[in-house]
């Protein structure tokens with residue numbers, strides 16, 4: 203039973219295609235379940251559309267939800283279309299996000315840390331003038347934010363938990379094993395899943411988020427796992443699904459999960 207919970211579309215300003223294109227791509231890829239999970243608008247920013255190439259305008263949010271719900275009905279019996287969202291996690295605005303998101307019937311919410319100390323995690327320049335100690339500190343701050351997002355109770359799934367390596371592959375070698383173990387423990391304790399996100403191939407790091415070594419630790423701590431292609435083009439829907447399933451089995455996982463109506467559904471691997 204194949205599923206993909208992480209897909210985008212044109213509204214965010216940096217993805218191709220409309221939602222229907224992703225649903226159709228899901229059917230073509232043999233998915234039983236496709237989750238649509240575009241980026242949240244910047245709810246904490248006073249402007250209507252502050253970053254048109256990063257996220258949709260606030261006024262588009264209702265249209266987004268409505269469109270997914272319509273497609274859910276239209277495709278019933280063919281493919282299960284789930285209403286998701288990839289929410290930024292900004293601690294200062296968490297209550298605003300919680301309040302807005304609670305007004306819509308999401309099947310699940312992916313919580314993603316996209317900035318650390320107010321700089322994008324994908325910004326290569328952020329590492330340039332840092333000492334070794336400062337690099338360790340930034341990595342630890344990233345994982346502290348992920349722990350906070352897990353404890354917030356806002357999310358069913360945490361997005362791409364080592365994506366800081368995306369444009370800075372050396373990130374994986376910055377020593378912070380304890381921070382990662384603490385984070386996985388908190389994630390497990392809070393009953394939140396992590397995704398295996400196959401979009402690392404679109405960045406300098408290549409590979410998946412998170413790395414196999416983190417997945418091995420995740421199994422040890424009893425963390426649930428799910429799948430997300432993070433497709434920004436319909437061509438990437440379900441990308442590398444079979445490889446991920448095979449790798450998870452090798453590591454020792456026996457099931458993975460998806461969420462519908464915020465209820466956890468386990469699927470044998």
Ligand SMILES: [Zn+2]
Nearest residue numbers: 210214216241
């Ligand atoms: Zn995106």
Ligand SMILES: [Zn+2]
Nearest residue numbers: 288314361362
């Ligand atoms: Zn993301």
